[in-house]
Amino acid sequence: MMNRRKFLAATAATTASATFLPMPYVKAQSNTTIRMGALKLIHSIAPHFYEQFTPEGYTVEVIPFESPTEGKNAVVTKSVDFGMFGIAAATLGAAAGEPIVxxxxACNKGMGVVAGKDSDIESIADLKGKRVAIWPxxxxxxFILERLRMEGMSIADITPLRISFSEMHLALARGDIDAYVGAEPAPGVSxxxxxxxxVEYPYGTEMGALNMIFGAHRDTLAERPEITSVILDIHRQASEFAMANPSELVEMAVMKLGQQREAIELSAPNVELTWYFGETELTQSKTYAQHMLELKQIQALPDFATLFDTRFVEELKQRA
Structure with missing residues (x-):
């Protein structure tokens, strides 16, 4: 895996052009490097399995990023060809007019509302008056704001604290907070x-378990459709393999994330690696965007016609 600092300083590799042919993919005339952005989370572990499913003539270079915003920005600036990040980052970017598609x-689930083991917090309603870590x-x-609303509460009923995902477990251990709304593997670590x-895996809303998506720059889809077909087919195979082989998923996550095996083993069942994005996911994403608008996280809804392009996964589903 390339060091991110070195990557950002390096000159982007020249890739071979190819005529777009029907899937599964065209054969590259010379070695073509596909740059794939991935977060340092178990949600984004699938790219580390790509190598064994990459066809001859292609190389996938996995570029690690610390936050969803960093990953999304790398796609927008074309520092990477494709990237995995949260639906929140994608929606924020699209609502601001960025060419993200x-x-x-990429991954469903992977979230958790966690409280101190000996606390009196047993439900979302019990968060009232408590210090809760949430990443804005x-x-x-x-998800947590919607769950609060469903319980007849709002953000005013808790004391929200801005703490990064990587620090939430430590903050809980120190007693700085009473609970957190985190991302795996933090719940597993706790x-x-x-x-x-x-306290709860917060999947009981109209947004289901929607979490991370697979994104690209609009230009990439128009100018290099062949590598889009190739990378999505690799991604499909890697995701299905990892889900069918949980012990290998755990092993890879332990190796790449540096977390204790016991924590990863508890995190893995709360992670659903995926590749398909159909009508259910589109509906959940639009509901999600509406919530963001109501919460004033965005000033206007994004143009859904340009934010979503499912033709590649639909083609892939037809022949998979």
Whole structure:
């Protein structure tokens, strides 16, 4: 894996052009490098399985990013060809007029509301008056605000604290917060260490378990459709393999994320790697965007006709 700093300083590799042919893919005339952005989370572990499914003539270079915004920005600036990040980052970018396009799924679930193991917090309603870590602008923020609304509450009923996902478990362990709305593997770490307990996996809203998506720059789809077909087919195979082989998923996550095996083993069942993005996901995404608008996270809804392009995964589904 290339160091991110070195990557950003390097000159982008020249790729071979190819005529767009029907799927599964055209054969590259010379080696073609596809730059894939991935977050340092178990949600984004699928790209680390890509190598074994990459056809001859192609190389996938996995570029790590710390945050969904960084990953999305890398796609927008064409620092990478494709990237995985939260639906929140994609919606924020599209609403601001950025040329970001959702072309597939990446990961569902992967969220958790966690409280101190010995606390009296047993439900979302019990968060009233408590200090709760929430990362502003995240997918998790939209989900917890909707869950609060469903319980007849609002953000005014809790004390929200801005803490990054990577610091949430430590903040809970120190007693700085009473609960957090986090991303795996933090909930798994809190469970494995005996620091926390699961209050809820917040998937009972109209948004389902929607979380991370597979994104591309609009120009890439128009100018290089052949590599879009190739990378999505690789992504499909890698995601299905990892889900069918949970022990290998855990092994890869332990190796790439540097987390304790016990924590990853508890996190893995709360992660659903995926590739398809159909009518259900489109409906959930539009509902999600509406919530973001109501929460004033965006000033206007994005143009859904340009934000979503599912033709590649639909073609892939037909022949998979």
């Amino acid at each position: 959702v072309i597939g799924g 602008g995240s997918t998790q923020e939209v 469970l494995a260490s005996g620091v926390g307990k699961i």
